[in-house]
Amino acid sequence: MPDIAIKFDNISKRYEKGSSTIRESIAKLFRGSKDQNYLTHESPASRSNAFWALKDVNFEVKKGNTLGIIGPNGAGKSTILKLLAGITEPTTGKITINGKIGVLIELGAGFHPEFTGRENIYLNGAIMGMGKKEINEKFDNIVDFAELQEFIDTPVKHYSSGMYVRLGFSIAAHLEPDILLIDEVLAVGDASFQAKCLKKIGELKQSGVIMVLVSHNLHSIRILCDKTILLNQGNIIFYGETETAINNYTDLITKKTEPSSTEEVKFRSKDKEKKDKAEILEIEFLNNQNLKKDVYYTGEKLILAIKYLAHCKIDNPVFTLGIYSIDGILYAGHSTALDGFHIDSIEGYGTVKVEFEHLSLLPGIYEISVGIFDKEGLSPYDWHQKSYRLHVVAGGRKATGLFYFNHRWQVE
Template identity: 50%
Template sequence: MTVIEAQNISKKYIIDHKKGNAKSNTFREVITDAVKNIFTKNDNDEVVHEDFWALKDVSFNINQGDRVGVIGSNGAGKSTLLKVLSRITEPTHGKIAIKGRVASLLEVGTGFHPELSGRENIFLNGAILGMKRDEIKKHFDAIVDFAGVEKFLDTPVKRYSSGMYVRLGFAISAHLEPEILIVDEVLAVGDADFQRKCLGKMKDASNSGRTILFVSHNLTAVQGLCNKAMFMQKGQLVEMGETNQVMATYLSHIQKTDLEAWYSTLEEAPGNDKVKLKSVKIVPDYLDNQRHLDVRTSFKIKIEFWNLMDAVNLNISLHLNSLTGECIFNIGTPSLKLEKGIISAECEIPGNFLNDGSYALSFMVVKDTATVMYNFEEALIFEIEDYREGTVWYGKWPGYVRPKIDFPIAQLEFENVT
């Protein structure tokens, strides 16, 4: 059964700009300009209005029980879409039909009265959701326990930390059993244990037939929780469908760097009068229909360079570093006697070895295993995305390597423990 139907949803905002580009950069200039404007009219004070479409012709259907992850870069229109669906703001154009009670957690403290205590806000939020007092009382203890705010229950929420705000807000939204739960990136405020509890609660909610819309930049959380995903870009819906397929499309769009650098002539190539770089590239062995590197993907590193020296013993020393400078590993080729010309080297990095993150590939051409001819620093910078299955924990996996090693566990004997 369709519970959310959106037809050609558009949302326009008006952005005001002052005519002219001159800006006051210092405090003195700001004060001087302000005094001048009291006595003189400045043509540059004329305000120019610009139309900004945060959403443009977005259409989709969501069925009961669907867990839909909304993904996209900052400014893609994700939060605006959730605000429209939550009736916080009206669309400029288009129609929305929603069947069922909606609970939204879109930003810290949404729906809270700062002067009221945590206890009072639980009843206030429940009433806003359309719950009767007896229904709220039924879930009250579970809400307080989940949020972990028992000590501060009778304290005005204006004194709560942002983490306490989020925990209480999510606990109320999740436990008062709305038919549709809308959650924005606010879970990022909580610690890993709280995120794990929230994701588990959302899974329980969807298993009971409730519908969830979940915005997050944590793609592993989206992958683990959601059976469907929406990819938003510049206010438009690029793709909606099965989660892994939509995530593959999204990741292929946001690949930050090319996996290859090459130079057609010696003149443009980096290096010196001894060696010059011809090309360096990463060649992934993609799984299935992948279009991006993730932790499972094996890949080859291929290097070609011009050797401009006669009869010389050379080897390559390759370094893989994190972007903060730590060396993950260093490997080297054998030393080989080489003549002038193009030299190549290749190695393979297995899948299930490197952790997700950003990496910089550097290498040195070394003479007689001792003298560096040239150091090609950060010849390539590339990303490895996360992938996880069979877990309900989606926090950042620690470390730079993430090897897949057999690590069996077994019951050796049974014993009554009293």
């Protein structure tokens, strides 16, 4: 098995309810806990509280490949990373790992809070089997990448979450692991550092480092991962091409949360005085025949209809629309004011429609915000923030990135 870096062979993992987190497990390692059950999370109590985080999981990762793992919360994604990191052990089955592992799977995991940033760099290097001379050679690059020159001799217990992430990622990336495990922690950093991390991940991938990436950011999964596992309730329901895994994931999410105007609203304007003047009743997703649909294809025409009730005459209202990724990134923000579309007044029941002739969103689940604002566009009469979901599938259009733009190729 010379080209196989990771192999899971019929792996199952049972936990007891109330068992510890990754950080608590690693903290026990640092404290030298005498609890012999801290790795497997076995409880001396009755096993009636047990649940299976993973059930008969099988997969292989070849050297030089990047594996993505996606799925709903509680699907078992982080459990796989904990097993790979050796933080916990399987209840049944065998794990084979060929290579040195770098870990970035929970904010602050692997750091001793009383140690400085400098001391934690040497601690993590030693855990990975590196000597002091080798760590010395990489030390400056680690600190420079993390942008923590002024704080490297400060105990990490005083670090912000962003500083934790910068140092943790820099250590994991620069200590030359053969296999790098990455969880959602990158979502904590600012946008510029996230971009910096993605660039570094790309460099590591090019250099042959095997990576296992857990993320709800489907864009990152799409551009980085050669193969992707889709987990649900501890079972692998798909393992293969990343684009197919993403499409299956969006189908799964759609079945769990109906992407329609009936979905529970996450946030509504609570200004009763304003809402007594106008309110949004619902929105509808319509096709080119003005028929309601739940699922749209990339490139298809989409009409978004905002149904409202104005309890009195409102002059010069502004209607707004926001389109967000499932992890909260604003992809597009539109308003009647920005588009120069003037509405003299509204009163009673009515509908405002916005048409997208060719939907440019790539496959995924998107959250929609809509609002009715005063003429300055600053104060909402009613605002439904990320209250509706739009499901987009590929159809015949394929691309990478965030959007699909209508285009054609030609040779002259």
